[in-house]
Amino acid sequence: MHNRNVSPLMDNSREMLSEEAVNDIQLAMRNEPEVQQLARSIDEHDIIRILEYGKEPAVEISRLSDQIIAVMRTYNVKGFGQLHTQLGRVMDRFDKKDFEKNSGGLISKLFKKREKMLDRLYSKYQSIGIEMEQVYVKISEYQNEMAETATMLEQLYEQNIQYYLLLEKFVVAGEMKLNELKTNKLPKLEQNALNGNQIDSMELDYLRNAIELLEHRILDLGMAKIVALQTAPQIRLLQRGNAKLIGKINSTFITTIPIFKNGLIRAVAAKKQKLAAESMKELDRRTNELMVQKVRNMAGQSIEAACLSGCPEIKIETIQECFNIILKGMQEAKIIEEENKRLREEGEQRLKELQKNFHNSKQK
Template structure:
């Protein structure tokens, strides 16, 4: 592609040959009567002189000249447009965009595999450093492969940007060339219609010969055909004008992709790697802090347990040391039990005494009844 547009000329030239294959003829300046002022502000002084010289070479009485006028430039424009189209068609900026997305996806998958963010990886108690290094190595391998492809695309895009500059230069050359053809044609058309055609019309009126009238009519027809040819060239020039911003748009897209690739390679990936180093350092510190925290927690727990045990032992010892041989509660209970026993004994004794008295009275009654009965029998 680097030599693809070398065949297109970058200097505007004018020729009456239809499709020049060799070196194009250079028109020589020739003095001529100036035509009515036309817009030639885009041309240099040398190009203006070349236009004025080329006007004298145009023969509107020659049908082939009219037919082939500017055809060479139109053919080169067609070839140029085809080459430009092929250059655009062979680009696949979508692939570059997909590769950039792949880089982001790799970084995102690594960052979110355990938890959101690098610090989320530190929330599990397993051996995270080994897992992090393994994931980092895998992600780095994938990213490095993508970066190689991106760098190749970057080199190609930089070449394309340079080629598009060449394309823009060639397109500008054709624009000037078409403008020179149009300017020269309009000048020639003015000359013929203002000078040659009135002469033929006057001659035909004077002679009254049909051939003179036909000659005037033929020249007028040629002028009309030539005017249409100039209009066709103006249409081609319009296409040339529209091609310029299109080239710049494609070039802008290429430049944007180059910048994105450059930013990814130079900024994003090194930043990710530095964050990975920091993440590993943070994990080491976190593990050390966790170990120290466990030791501190265990020490505090042991101190609390020992203090509690010491408290309990001290209190029990103090209680036992202050305690008498027999508890007052025990004496109280024993005394109450003894009193209750004595009360029971006294009640039993009283009940026994009362029963004996009742028994004695009963025996006396029985004895009296027996005596009485015995007396009754003796009588």
């Protein structure tokens, strides 16, 4: 039972063990040799052993809750907000008009300021490409960290279930021993004490004290077991939120950003070729009239080549679509991150309350 996979017994609506499943586990444990041996190992004459009964799994459950809270706090520090804001600033610099056809007077303007315009356009989108690459690297690193943490959370979840099952063993064994003491030994000592046997009276007082301590210890272990049960859905909620964000990062940013960036590079190159071709056309028109016929043949070939090279492999509409996808993904990722933050805060507060109640019950 310690290694048993309890996932099929989970209540899917709440990600917790259902009451029926818990009862099935308890009944199954009563027939296990390990649990029966554990019940026999409880010595009602050893008060110290009773007080420390089931101490190890109870302590581990408390430590596990601290680890989960630490993970939640780590996520608050490594939030997606800063990357989201940085990417938003980069995206705001993109202007579709930079790649659209210019208004009248283009040739004359290009002829005079072609180099300056090309340098400015190239510099702008080279800078955007570099900044986007930096954001892309950070987002990829963030995704990898989240994936590693998801693996760690899954390990914590499995440990939590295993500690719960171990606690259940101690509780079931304790209840079996308690039932034996109350059913077999206690009535005999009570009968002997009524007959005036002083030794039996002293033994009866000692046994009653042991029974009371064992009942209290079983109650403490039951509280630790509840902490384990209620910790499981908190882990699952955190995993679900992280999975949604990882999926959104992968589909919107990891996939779309490289396409968008490459589209920008090709669009700038195509724009540069187009402007150069149009400038060359203007220069060709001004060529000496004596060379007109020869130049026309050369110009025809140059214009044809310029037209072919001036058509970008990726249309501006494709770049615009990628731009819109990234913006939409940023909005959706922000919503998911805010929901994750709320779930983490609620989960952390809930675990703190459970730990506080657990410690308070131990003090009583």
